[in-house]
Amino acid sequence: MEGQATLNRRNFIRLSALTGGGLVLGFNYFLSSCTTEQGSGQAFDLNAFVRIDTNGKVTIMSPNPEIGQGVKTSLPMLVAEELDVDWKNVQVEQAGLDTEKYSRQVAGGSGSVRESWESFRQVGATARQMLINAAAAAWAVSPGECTTENGMVVHKTNGKKMSYGKLVESASTLEVPKDVKVKSEGSFRLIGQRIPNIDNHAIVTGQYKYGIDTKREGMLYATIIRPPAFGMTLESFDDSEAKKSAGVSQVLRIENKIAVLGRSTWEVMQAAKKIKAQWKDDGTLESSADMTQKLHELLAKAPKDKPRRKDGNIAQAFASAAKVVELDFDAPFLAHNTMEPMNFFAHVKADGAELHGPIQLPERARKRIAELLKLPEEKISVMMTRMGGGFGRRLMTDFVEEAALVSREAGNIPVNVIWSREDDMTGGFYRPMYSYKYKAAIDKDNKLIAWHHHSAGVGGSASPDSFPAGAVAHYQVDTHSYETPVSTAPWRGPTHNYIAFSEQSFMDEIAHQTGKDPVALRLELLEQAKNNPAGKVNYEPDRFAAVIRKAAEISGWGKPKAANIFQGFAAHFSFASYVAQVAEVEKQADGKVKLKKMYCVVDCGTVVNPSGAETQVEGSIIDGIGHAMYAELTLTKGKPDQTNFHAYRMIRMSEAPEVEIHFIDSKAAPTGLGEPALPPAGAALANAVFAASGVRLKNQPFIKSGLFA
Amino acid sequence: MAAFSLTINNKKHDVDVDPQMPLLWVLRDVIGLTGTKFGCGIAQCGACTVHVGGNAVRSCTLPVGNVGQEKVTTIEGLSEKGDHPVQKAWEETDVPQCGYCQSGQIMAAAALLKSHPAPSDEDIHNAMTNICRCATYNRIKKAIKLASTK
Numbered sequence: 001m002e003g004q005a006t007l008n009r010r011n012f013i014r015l016s017a018l019t020g021g022g023l024v025l026g027f028n029y030f031l032s033s034c035t036t037e038q039g040s041g042q043a044f045d046l047n048a049f050v051r052i053d054t055n056g057k058v059t060i061m062s063p064n065p066e067i068g069q070g071v072k073t074s075l076p077m078l079v080a081e082e083l084d085v086d087w088k089n090v091q092v093e094q095a096g097l098d099t100e101k102y103s104r105q106v107a108g109g110s111g112s113v114r115e116s117w118e119s120f121r122q123v124g125a126t127a128r129q130m131l132i133n134a135a136a137a138a139w140a141v142s143p144g145e146c147t148t149e150n151g152m153v154v155h156k157t158n159g160k161k162m163s164y165g166k167l168v169e170s171a172s173t174l175e176v177p178k179d180v181k182v183k184s185e186g187s188f189r190l191i192g193q194r195i196p197n198i199d200n201h202a203i204v205t206g207q208y209k210y211g212i213d214t215k216r217e218g219m220l221y222a223t224i225i226r227p228p229a230f231g232m233t234l235e236s237f238d239d240s241e242a243k244k245s246a247g248v249s250q251v252l253r254i255e256n257k258i259a260v261l262g263r264s265t266w267e268v269m270q271a272a273k274k275i276k277a278q279w280k281d282d283g284t285l286e287s288s289a290d291m292t293q294k295l296h297e298l299l300a301k302a303p304k305d306k307p308r309r310k311d312g313n314i315a316q317a318f319a320s321a322a323k324v325v326e327l328d329f330d331a332p333f334l335a336h337n338t339m340e341p342m343n344f345f346a347h348v349k350a351d352g353a354e355l356h357g358p359i360q361l362p363e364r365a366r367k368r369i370a371e372l373l374k375l376p377e378e379k380i381s382v383m384m385t386r387m388g389g390g391f392g393r394r395l396m397t398d399f400v401e402e403a404a405l406v407s408r409e410a411g412n413i414p415v416n417v418i419w420s421r422e423d424d425m426t427g428g429f430y431r432p433m434y435s436y437k438y439k440a441a442i443d444k445d446n447k448l449i450a451w452h453h454h455s456a457g458v459g460g461s462a463s464p465d466s467f468p469a470g471a472v473a474h475y476q477v478d479t480h481s482y483e484t485p486v487s488t489a490p491w492r493g494p495t496h497n498y499i500a501f502s503e504q505s506f507m508d509e510i511a512h513q514t515g516k517d518p519v520a521l522r523l524e525l526l527e528q529a530k531n532n533p534a535g536k537v538n539y540e541p542d543r544f545a546a547v548i549r550k551a552a553e554i555s556g557w558g559k560p561k562a563a564n565i566f567q568g569f570a571a572h573f574s575f576a577s578y579v580a581q582v583a584e585v586e587k588q589a590d591g592k593v594k595l596k597k598m599y600c601v602v603d604c605g606t607v608v609n610p611s612g613a614e615t616q617v618e619g620s621i622i623d624g625i626g627h628a629m630y631a632e633l634t635l636t637k638g639k640p641d642q643t644n645f646h647a648y649r650m651i652r653m654s655e656a657p658e659v660e661i662h663f664i665d666s667k668a669a670p671t672g673l674g675e676p677a678l679p680p681a682g683a684a685l686a687n688a689v690f691a692a693s694g695v696r697l698k699n700q701p702f703i704k705s706g707l708f709a
Numbered sequence: 710m711a712a713f714s715l716t717i718n719n720k721k722h723d724v725d726v727d728p729q730m731p732l733l734w735v736l737r738d739v740i741g742l743t744g745t746k747f748g749c750g751i752a753q754c755g756a757c758t759v760h761v762g763g764n765a766v767r768s769c770t771l772p773v774g775n776v777g778q779e780k781v782t783t784i785e786g787l788s789e790k791g792d793h794p795v796q797k798a799w800e801e802t803d804v805p806q807c808g809y810c811q812s813g814q815i816m817a818a819a820a821l822l823k824s825h826p827a828p829s830d831e832d833i834h835n836a837m838t839n840i841c842r843c844a845t846y847n848r849i850k851k852a853i854k855l856a857s858t859k
């Protein structure tokens with residue numbers, strides 16, 4: 001999911017004349033699949049990228065799922081920039097899943113903008129060139145004599161102007177030009193402007209229809225009773241009371257679950273409580289405390305798998321070390337807790353299915369449903385709704401599968417399966433538990449010469465090339481994989497979300513033990529990575545150093561402060577972006593600390609939409625702080641102990657720190673932004689707490705330490 | 710089941726439902742006003758906030774039978790044209806990320822500004838206990854202050 005986008009793919013762009021008049025540009029990575037639908041007017045219209053009507057109205061389709069990361073605004077901005085239209089005249093429509101016309105309809109890996117940067121601009125630039133060519137033909141001049149200005153083609157010298165709306169019909173009869181140049185960086189008019197979220201008005205007036213709001217003629221609401229613990233199976237159930245409950249139409253067994261269908265969400269949820277189900281324990285019920293124990297046992301053993309990374313020889317380095325620094329960390333399970341609980345609409349018919357709802361990976365959902373229902377994929381439509389959060393949970397397809405099965409088993413009726421908060425928190429997929437053991441060797445010259453990262457977690461857990469990899473001569477990453485019936489999934493900033501905390505806390509400890517300034521130590525290591533790299537270096541040391549220096553500068557790092565103010569530093573590279581943060585805490589008279597402010601510097605290349613970018617970073621930081629401070633999901637014999645927000649603490653407004661953000665001015669291609677600012681936040685806070693109290697926080701949630709006001 | 714005559718957004722709605730059904734679900738599933746969101750069902754997150762008798766109320770735990778003659782206002786009825794100062798401030802400050810919790814946040818903020826036209830940070834923190842999983846809290850606070858000047 002990481003690394004730079006491959007931008008040299010050949011884009012194919014085509015057009016179609018609409019019956020109503022207008023220019024439509026389609027776009028695809030795959031030539032072969034494009035030719036099949038040439039001229040299929042209406043269907044084409046729905047999914048094309050850009051539509052310019054004869055009245056000049058511009059509609060840009062947004063193919064990527066919108067999860068709150070802002071791509072329904074930022075991706076169409078890329079098209080509009082090159083097309084040279086006034087954003088006020090642009091309408092954006094969400095496209096459904098169409099793997100023939102679009103590529104990468106995914107919300108994940110902080111990849112939407114970085115993967116689309118070249119191709120989306122190419123679409124806009126090509127449409128613009130066709131409009132120029134049409135005007136040039138009409139004026140009998142060379143296209144080179146023409147330019148564009150806010151929805152008009154303009155002759156550079158004679159002042160003639162023609163609106164796009166007047167040109168679209170003739171433009172749509174022209175050849176599609178190839179290899180049109182996009183604007184050079186520095187000449188953007190829209191990119192770099194603060195553009196508000198395109199759906200704001202619909203959201204603030206309550207008009208936007210999220211998946212959970214889906215209602216159709218004849219549709220039933222459904223709730224599902226799932227096994228109460230991971231490792232339990234359904235034996236039998238008595239639904240006689242539930243069936244008599246008002247508003248209930250059907251009770252069905254769906255594999256290992258029971259579905260209750262009826263006319264309202266509340267009535268089916270009430271009826272579900274009346275079902276007496278017998279569950280069988282398959283002998284794999286685990287408690288999280290036992291799992292921590294087992295992870296520690298794994299870490300006590302020598303790693304049996306091949307190291308995930310191995311530079312130099314750590315054994316020799318540790319043998320020759322003047323000093324060895326060690327720290328252990330444990331990470332709890334975390335629930336995703338999207339504000340919109342899982343839900344999906346499905347209407348399965350004999351020969352096809354309609355799916356509609358919040359999903360980060362619509363293509364995977366369609367594939368799963370096709371397998372499950374034994375239907376060809378092309379008979380299944382998927383429409384993505386704006387998601388009330390995802391954070392990785394909606395990369396899974398379990399809730400779509402449930403909806404499809406319920407619809408089919410209920411007799412091919414339309415259904416909206418809605419999860420209660422309790423269902424969502426206890427029946428979910430979690431950020432896996434991990435345990436980490438860090439060990440570093442310091443030589444007689446006080447230099448960091450070896451770093452050993454040893455981890456155990458569900459599915460293994462390591463980010464082997466993460467800094468300071470590349471900066472330390474002897475570097476090794478070992479990991480153990482642990483199997484559990486508890487289902488896990490990526491969680492915002494997968495792996496990074498905890499690695500950054502542990503690694504950056506350990507870095508702070510090394511600085512402390514070597515008597516070095518934490519910023520100076522990082523810069524020293526980056527200098528090493530630049531001049532004398534060890535093994536593969538997946539980050540650019542200069543860009544990394546620049547965010548660190550800037551964060552030190554804006555936070556007044558190392559400068560005199562009030563006696564009760566302490567700062568902590570953290571920096572992390574993920575999703576191709578560089579982030580450095582400083583947390584500032586206030587120590588009260590009773591010794592307790594309170595987080596007051598976070599400073600953050602980001603290098604994510606070109607910032608497409610500063611308003612969207614800032615809110616992503618600010619939200620990521622507060623999200624990262626909130627989860628580090630308060631969150632954990634524990635299990636007792638396979639059953640989650642926290643069932644709702646009364647027991648699972650989420651950060652609230654009064655606990656959110658002030659956040660100051662600075663973006664490095666860059667003309668480089670954009671990199672990830674929805675996740676990278678989250679991982680270091682917990683470490684910056686923990687390091688500030690260490691500065692204030694001398695206590696090293698090694699486990700989340702921090703609130704359990706009793707150090708906080 | 711029992712018949713209730715509710716005044717929602719200045720419009721009368723006659724419904725025949727279980728008196729225990731929370732107002733949230735009457736609004737969403739019976740009347741079709743889906744702007745009010747379901748988040749937790751236990752009055753913790755505030756996604757379901759509406760005004761009942763002018764006060765901010767978490768509708769997920771308010772049985773419809775307890776609404777009585779009080780007027781109910783939902784996000785759809787906060788303003789006729791979507792131009793309530795809080796709605797305008799939310800757009801101007803570009804508050805929403807995923808947006809799901811925002812109707813509840815806006816209803817809570819509108820009630821706060823009615824009782825405290827120039828709220829302090831403390832007033833805002835006390836009134837705004839709704840959860841935003843995207844953590845847009847700082848922009849929410851900024852938008853409330855902006856709305857208080859409108």
